[in-house]
Amino acid sequence: MTEIAWIDAVLRSARPQAVSALLRYFRELDQAEEAFQEACLRALKNWPVNGPPRDPTAWLIMVGRNSILDDVRRQSRNRPLPADEIISDLDDAEADLAERLDSSHYRDDVVRLLFICCHPDLPATQQIALALRIVSGLSVKEIARAFLVSESAMEQRITRAKGRVAKADVPFETPGAIERAERLAAVAAMIYLLFNEGYSASGGTVHVRVPLCEEAIRLARLLLRLFPSEPEIMGLTALLLLQHARAPARLDADGSIILLEEQDRRLWDRDMIAEGLALIDKALRHRRPGPYQVQAAIAGVHAHAARAEDTDWAEIDQLYATLERLQPSPVITLNRAVAVSKVQGPGAALTMIEPLASQLSGYFHFFGLKGALLMQLDRAAEARVAFDQAIALANTAAEAAHIRAHLDRLVRESASNSRAGASS
Amino acid sequence: MLYAILCYHDEAEVNSWPKEKDDAVLAKRAVVTQKLAAQGKLGPVARLMPTTAATTVRSGREPWIIDGPFAETKEQLLGFYIVDCATLEEALEAARELGRDETGALEVRPLRVFMPGSRTA
Numbered sequence: 001m002t003e004i005a006w007i008d009a010v011l012r013s014a015r016p017q018a019v020s021a022l023l024r025y026f027r028e029l030d031q032a033e034e035a036f037q038e039a040c041l042r043a044l045k046n047w048p049v050n051g052p053p054r055d056p057t058a059w060l061i062m063v064g065r066n067s068i069l070d071d072v073r074r075q076s077r078n079r080p081l082p083a084d085e086i087i088s089d090l091d092d093a094e095a096d097l098a099e100r101l102d103s104s105h106y107r108d109d110v111v112r113l114l115f116i117c118c119h120p121d122l123p124a125t126q127q128i129a130l131a132l133r134i135v136s137g138l139s140v141k142e143i144a145r146a147f148l149v150s151e152s153a154m155e156q157r158i159t160r161a162k163g164r165v166a167k168a169d170v171p172f173e174t175p176g177a178i179e180r181a182e183r184l185a186a187v188a189a190m191i192y193l194l195f196n197e198g199y200s201a202s203g204g205t206v207h208v209r210v211p212l213c214e215e216a217i218r219l220a221r222l223l224l225r226l227f228p229s230e231p232e233i234m235g236l237t238a239l240l241l242l243q244h245a246r247a248p249a250r251l252d253a254d255g256s257i258i259l260l261e262e263q264d265r266r267l268w269d270r271d272m273i274a275e276g277l278a279l280i281d282k283a284l285r286h287r288r289p290g291p292y293q294v295q296a297a298i299a300g301v302h303a304h305a306a307r308a309e310d311t312d313w314a315e316i317d318q319l320y321a322t323l324e325r326l327q328p329s330p331v332i333t334l335n336r337a338v339a340v341s342k343v344q345g346p347g348a349a350l351t352m353i354e355p356l357a358s359q360l361s362g363y364f365h366f367f368g369l370k371g372a373l374l375m376q377l378d379r380a381a382e383a384r385v386a387f388d389q390a391i392a393l394a395n396t397a398a399e400a401a402h403i404r405a406h407l408d409r410l411v412r413e414s415a416s417n418s419r420a421g422a423s424s
Numbered sequence: 425m426l427y428a429i430l431c432y433h434d435e436a437e438v439n440s441w442p443k444e445k446d447d448a449v450l451a452k453r454a455v456v457t458q459k460l461a462a463q464g465k466l467g468p469v470a471r472l473m474p475t476t477a478a479t480t481v482r483s484g485r486e487p488w489i490i491d492g493p494f495a496e497t498k499e500q501l502l503g504f505y506i507v508d509c510a511t512l513e514e515a516l517e518a519a520r521e522l523g524r525d526e527t528g529a530l531e532v533r534p535l536r537v538f539m540p541g542s543r544t545a
Contacts (some may be wrong), residue, residue, distance in 0.1 A: 011437040082541075155473030218440060224476040225436075236474065271536055278477045278534040281512040334538065 003048050011040050014057040015137045017223055020113035021061045021106065027172060029116070029134065029162060031068060039064035054270035107226035108174055110295050114187040114219070119165045124159045128194045136215050148200070184227065188236050188292065191219050192259050195240050213244050224279075234283035235293030242299035245269040257402045261308040273303045294323045313342035330359040334366060337373075346376040364393040368403060380410050426467065430501065435474050461542040470506065471537035478533040481516060483523030489516060494531040506535070 015036065022032035040061040053059035117131040129147065132138045138146075144154035175183060197418050198212025220237040227233050247265035258264075280300050298319045306312040320336035334353055341349035350373045353366065360366035371386035387407050394400035441449075456514070460466040475493035482488040511516040512532070519530040 009440060010434070013440055039522075079508050145463070214440075218436075221439065221474065221476055222436070225492075228476070234476075234503075274536065275473050275477055278473060282477065282479060285489075359469065402503070407445060 004044070005043060007047055007052075010052070011043060011060070012137060014060050016110055016113065016135050016219070017106070018064065019055045019134065019137075020109035022064050023113055024109050024172060025065050028067065029166060033134065035064035035068045036060065038067040043068070059313060063156045071203065087376045088410040107339075108180065110222065110226055111180070111183050111187055112170060112172070112175075114190065114223075115169065115183040116165050116170050117191045119168050120162055120185040121164055121168075122146060124190075124193050125197070126157060127156055127190050128197055129154065129193065130161045130165065131213060131219075132212075135160075137360065137368055138211075138215070142211070146209055166402040168422075183225075184233070187223065188220075188233060191216050191223070192292075194219070195243070199243060210247060211239070213247065216240055217244060229286075231283040231288050232290040232292050234279045235290060235296045236239070238276040238279035238296035239299055241272045241294050242296060242303055243280070245272035245303065250293050251398070254401075255398055256405075258404075260302060263308075264307075265306065268303070276300065278305065289322065289326065291323060293329045294319055294384065295328065298323075311342070317343055330356045331363070331365075334360065334363075334369060337369065341373060341376070346373040349373050350377065362393060364399060366397060367393065368399075371403070371406060375406065375410065380414055384410055439474060464542055467541040467543045468506070469537070469539040469541060470535050473534045473536045475533070477518050478531055479512065479516060480529055481519040481523060482529045483526045483530065485539060487520045487523060493533070495531050496529070499528060506538070 017401070018039070019032050019036050022035045023029060026032050026035065030275050042063050043056075047053070062364050107324050109139070114131060114135055117127050117134060122130070125147065129143055132146070133140065140155050141151050143158070144151040147154060149157075164392060195213055195216035198209040198214075198216065217237070217240045224230075224233045224237050245268050246260070246263060246264070248269065249265065250258055251269035252258055276296065277300055280293065280296050283296075298316055299317050301312050317336060317339040319414065320332060320339055324336060333356060337349040337352045340352055350370070353370060353373075356366065367386045367390035371383045371390060374380075374383035374386060384407065387403050387410070390403045391400050391407075394403065438446075457466055457469060478493040480490045480491060480492065480494045505518075507515055507518050509518065512534075515532050519532050523530050
């Protein structure tokens, strides 16, 4: 790795901690970002000459803070300032700061920064875009590409979102236990949204956008390092790892979706699976189940099965039942119906999803599953109606293509059936 | 003399490496380990999972379990065991037993990679 690439990697990994600490000093997002930017420029100039500091994050916070204070002084006194070399030798100040970085208010800083992006007035996609810009430090161009919009449109969106959160006035005092838990839950939900945005694009043709998924995993791990005893954060990290492990097997060469059952499981990332399963194991010890842990456990059951037919569907059914209790939702019942169809047959599953029709009338997967169940029950005409509805609701070309493949099969089968009927 | 070579790095940074970069580092290191293996000098090699997967047992009469890695700076790394357990609970029980009635701590961290090595004696 070249020196610049190495420094880039360090700056990237230090960013969430550094910007959030700078935000605590300046209490203003733009200024915190500007200070971090300035510190990065000085790092690029300084580190190749003087070598990397012992604690890069502490160095960046210190230099970033000084750079802004320098500016203020320069403007007020118009006097020459000491050279950068002096700042680069932080010694005691750096050690002192590094020590404070480990303390608990530091983790509140990072959660605050992420929480600011979760402003309830912001639509989900804007929350994600803002977090990617501010916390992860992705460029507007990179974010625009991930969301398949133009750079100028994304620029506008982020500026507007920033304006809104600037007025939100998130308090800087150390939060109480309940407030901290609430912030953590909001941040976890945002990270999950970010992952899902990468996992199944809500528009356009690209189906798996790996950088968004990787960024979500990076943020989840960061959160877990800051809150090592939160079983739901273990569950969230495990869930993302277990789902992302399947990414290499999810699309075929043409970009069509390969369903879980048909995926080549040898392509699954074994390291991610092992880490995800280890985190579930850790979370279980706490005996405080939550939606992320249960969803991770479901993904874990799939990961354990070497072949689709080895899947323990009864266990998955049980886990979905638990999830329904924790977080009742028609989408969860719909997912449970898949397990029920394996354990009790398509008839039982169809009975289970029929009452959901009105709530899920705009949901692609409802009609996709309904069509598949009807097809298994040899009710081809009804299956075709359901598949047509699914295609009309498909979010991506890959989803539509998948359903079209089912329809083609129905047409082929009905053609061969009628031929068979004619010859008998 | 047997030596342990312990690897340190910023895990947030290493975990952010793209796969190609990670593979390139491993390939570069494999050249060295293969040379050592050919000379019969390579013992077990392990790559640990991230510290987020770790659990720490504080030794004592009533061992105390903490999520996360061993993070104190006043104690030093003195040794390690590798155990093959079906669950984390089983590994933690082993650590509890090992440290019973002692002071200090035992961090239990799953392995990501394990290679037994070429050294036979």
